[in-house]
Amino acid sequence: MEIISSCEKMQELAKTWQKEGFVVGLVPTMGYLHEGHLSLAQAARKKCDIVVMSIFVNPTQFGPNEDFAVYPRDLAHDTKLAQSVGVDYIFHPQAEDMYPEHYSTYVQVEGLTETLCGKARPGHFRGVTTVVSKLFHLVLPQMAFFGQKDGQQVAVVERMVKDLNFPVTIVRVPIQRQSDGLALSSRNIYLSEEEKKQATVLSRSLRMALKAAQNGEKNAAALKELIYQEISRQDLAKIEYVEIVDAVTMQPVTELKEQVMIALAVRFGKTRLIDNIMIPQNCED
């Protein structure tokens, strides 16, 4: 496995792969890898000739009061983990190389980015779509692998790829969870033991809502209320949002009809956790 830190070198190499006709898979990450990231790399390993994992804590997707400076980083450990699942190249650019002086260009998806996390984190998705565009041009992948954990993010990236005609296929990989249901996240290390225990309510409340939907409950307000009540039983949980949205447009629905996503963001102390579940159409069947 090789670690590449120069943008120019990355793109030169990518061009040679293109000439050779290799199928290249990109796994974009911010590092501090866990099983969730590794499942993306494993999916890429199965489908691609060359697997590139980018590790870049992208400053443009953090708000001024967010955790950019303290976001966990451990390249040495990440390198071992990436190697263990067959990643061929780690692309680890420097921020000054990605955003040099006079940097001025941003990619913005409208509409989908204004609900859920986009509401609470203005500019976040603009940073995501901008850096993903850059990574696509630097690594020139045919496929890119995103986790369903960041459900709105993958919907936004899919919209961008379609709208801007990127020659890239987006592959969604299911959420990886601990045995107690907690969705894996690099931010879980911020949690105390008690917070970690209480945070299992996120997946539990989503499963309760899924079951209620399967039992015929179609009303979004009723399903949301179920989740609110369940989460509110945990005294350390502060709900930021619970929403039921169309899985493509990310706009709130009042009744379950098309494929929808139930998404939530909850704070435990300073730690903001997100989770979601997809509810397919005709989930009663």
Added chain:
Amino acid sequence: MEIISSCEKMQELAKTWQKEGFVVGLVPTMGYLHEGHLSLAQAARKKCDIVVMSIFVNPTQFGPNEDFAVYPRDLAHDTKLAQSVGVDYIFHPQAEDMYPEHYSTYVQVEGLTETLCGKARPGHFRGVTTVVSKLFHLVLPQMAFFGQKDGQQVAVVERMVKDLNFPVTIVRVPIQRQSDGLALSSRNIYLSEEEKKQATVLSRSLRMALKAAQNGEKNAAALKELIYQEISRQDLAKIEYVEIVDAVTMQPVTELKEQVMIALAVRFGKTRLIDNIMIPQNCED
């Protein structure tokens, strides 16, 4: 020569060229071709294996009160002209294919787009950078050819390519002029005979400023005043702007130092004309 109108088919074909290792050149136009466009195609013909000319009157780069609906179109004539200079493919997409329902993604260059034409035409360059991004992904060129006539546009596109790491080289092609100096433009057909005659003042005033600079005048205000005075002698001319800007950042300068561009926009009746001249550093030498 072949005309392609489907985005999907265009990209499929482009991918086969990529596999074959052909050097592809893109000449993006809005059609109604004149010698200026043909000079771009000729430059592409010299450097590339395959020359694709896109002809697309892009709705997103026109303001609500601009001339989108009446912008001149003549595909049959364009086809003949393109063929005469060796274009291999015309890409002529439909607006509904480029911007389908629920289209939501835009590419925005900040800073450079806020001066000159960007000031008078809010949203114009966002439309340009968005459609150019799409064309780059659909045609997958190694080189793209832009006219110096739209001096701010090519600076904005260069900034976008650099910032988003597009694997595309931008080639600037000099302004093509009539023998009386009028820069070629599809919009010249809007001009009456008298307006056409008076419009020669644009290039004349720019050449005067260049000469003054070569004779040692470094003060931007003085050079602009020269141009204002010369243009004001034409009674049908309404100046929108005369600016002297840094050739890279498009920001106004007070003294000639680095490479600068003198750019102007002038209305004759309903017709808005632009022209510019580059003044190299040490132009006295």
